[in-house]
Amino acid sequence: MGNEGMRIWVSRPEPGAGRTARRLAERGHTALVAPVLRIAPSDGPPPAGRFDGLILTSANAAAPLAGAGLPAAPVFAVGARTAERAARAGLHPVLCADGDAADLARLVAAHVRPGGALLHAAGEDRKAEPAARLTAEGYRVTTWTAYAALAETALPEAAARALRDRDGAPPLTAALHFSRRSAEIAAHLCREAGLSGAFRALAHYCLSADVAAGLVELGVAAHFVAARPSEEALLAGLAASD
Template identity: 60%
Template structure:
């Protein structure tokens, strides 16, 4: 299949390579760009660090003052985030099963209420795991380590492919990237072509902004993991 990958770099190129290995024709055209915020670490030494994305891990690893925190336990939301944390020199690292609820469960199993947790996340983030952990008595200090900024317009390669009918499907890794992909396509006059694609989504939450606009998700992964998402490509019809 000819598949649009709209997630930001560096994940977009990595996904593109995976798709090519699987025999697909990827179009890597991100609609978001990840930028580190440069926000300083909050005061105080945490008992553990929580990471909900690989982008957060990479940005945290470059944050000034991290040198003194590199031996603190890290709980990562999933395998990709855990690998990014290790690559950034963080850890020891333990990985959860792929979502915020699972990450919160790992925290409760490892640390007692009252512990101080440093959550490194993006500017656009979900309520979990911070909300349930704070309600359970944990002290959660938030570091907004990066922001995912929407591109000004539909990438030219995507515009040409949609106009010429040279795309069969789109992969969506986040709620925001799915929403921005639709908005940029619609603003460029290609909303209909976008809607006719087969849309493969990492979770129900990712599919929600598409379905709110009447665009059905062709496939939603059972678990929010890339392997589960790519496995869905075998079901083409």
């Protein structure tokens, strides 16, 4: 399929969805913003005490961490967008791994001695890394649930109408998937709406191999997998793949 001027479903939660839509428009594409997750703050208080490093694996945890009132400590961000959000929230200094969880663990190890106390501010739904690796290397890791990503209970109406070609707009031809969970929820909600076939027919652009694996397990082929887990690499795939 050609990829000039595609109409693309962005199912990631806000505020990221709106930013992605603007970046798609800059590339000549049209975004259908219909998130299947919504971000909600955590009710749990942040842990007390002083930490040698603060870990961010999601930009959504930056603002809660900045508002936690913890003593200043280096912030280790998994990627450029997360680092940018952390700096904008007033956290400093911010060091960026610009990669994945393994890169983040290596960055922490380069600046904090084993035995140091680390705080991982994360979402309710999170992966074991980098906390598991850092714990195995002798760090004392405390994980704080700073926010929750809540799944929508039904397919957003805008997405349903587009998948049925009933919204009077150009056909929906592709979908961007930024997390395994959001991809799996999108697939589930489409199945519940009787739109599995239309969902499978889209070109699915995935942020990482893990995201793609979640779709493949559901019988959905991944059209493109970003070389690095960054929005820039994912959007580059719109021009690189065919």
